[in-house]
Structure formats: structure tokens, C-alpha cells
Amino acid sequence: MEHQEHIIERYERAWIFFGLAMITVFIILVGYLMLTMGNTNPVRADRIDATKVRTEGNFANPRVEQVGNEYVAYVQAFAFGYLPAEMRFKVGKKVTFYVTSPDVQHSFHVHNTNINVQVIPGEVAKVSYTFTKPGEYPIICNEYCGIGHANMISKLIVEP
Numbered sequence: 001m002e003h004q005e006h007i008i009e010r011y012e013r014a015w016i017f018f019g020l021a022m023i024t025v026f027i028i029l030v031g032y033l034m035l036t037m038g039n040t041n042p043v044r045a046d047r048i049d050a051t052k053v054r055t056e057g058n059f060a061n062p063r064v065e066q067v068g069n070e071y072v073a074y075v076q077a078f079a080f081g082y083l084p085a086e087m088r089f090k091v092g093k094k095v096t097f098y099v100t101s102p103d104v105q106h107s108f109h110v111h112n113t114n115i116n117v118q119v120i121p122g123e124v125a126k127v128s129y130t131f132t133k134p135g136e137y138p139i140i141c142n143e144y145c146g147i148g149h150a151n152m153i154s155k156l157i158v159e160p
């Protein structure tokens, strides 16, 4: 019995070593992808007074702006929808989204891309992406935000 327990301890040590080795491989691969595939990690760009989102500043006028060869989009995620109601981009051009909320927490997930952003009232999230395929991309809220959450859907259009 004692001998058996000793063997289990050895396997445990080997298993911990194997687990740490796998995590190390994972960290290296994630780091490599972040450096090479265009980093789409959202960042907090700014703070904002959530009670004034609808009346003052860039988000009171939700829009898509073309700046040089790129786009900037100011997006409101509210209960239960997104503004601007229509967003159009040309394929192959970089889009920088600024997203905030005038009420509760939402998310800005663009289907079939790795844009997946938590939208927190009082904060402005920033995320950049270059669409490589034309078409319609559904936008989905995947942070529970109230009774209409499941219907909080929009779309954006990428033109050829």
C-alpha cells in the first residue's frame, strides 16, 4: 500500500510538469499570434460620463467616419440595440471602433470575426479590425443586460 502511494506521487510530479509545459507552449503561441495576426484585444481608450453619452460628445452623434484610408466608428450599445443603426465599410480597410454604453453593461461581438468587446458604462472601449471578406456581419450582445438582451442584435455591412 505504501509503495503504491509512492508511485502515485511520482506520477503527480510528472503530471504537474506536463501541465506546466503545456501552459508554456500555450503562452508562446498566444504571444506569437498577438504579434503576427493583428492584435484585436480591446483596450480602454477613455472615461466618459454615462449620463451624457446621449447628449454630448462623439457618442451623441454615433457615426462612421472615413479618416484617410481608414474608418473610425463611434458606437453606442444601449438597451436594446446599437447606434448607428447602419454601418458600412469597404473591405480591406482598417476600422477602429469606439464603443460605450449610456445605461448598463453590454457587449459588442461581431459575428465571424474576433471582435468581442465588453462595453462598460463610464468607459470607452477601443478595438481595431480589418474586414477581409465583404458581406453582412451580425452584431450580438453577449453580456446579459435585461429583458430584451436576447433581441439585442444589429449588423454591419462590408462592401466589396
Ligand SMILES: [Cu+2]
Pocket (backbone or CB within 6 Å): 078, 079, 080, 105, 106, 107, 141, 142, 143, 144, 145, 149, 152
Ligand atoms: Cu446588451
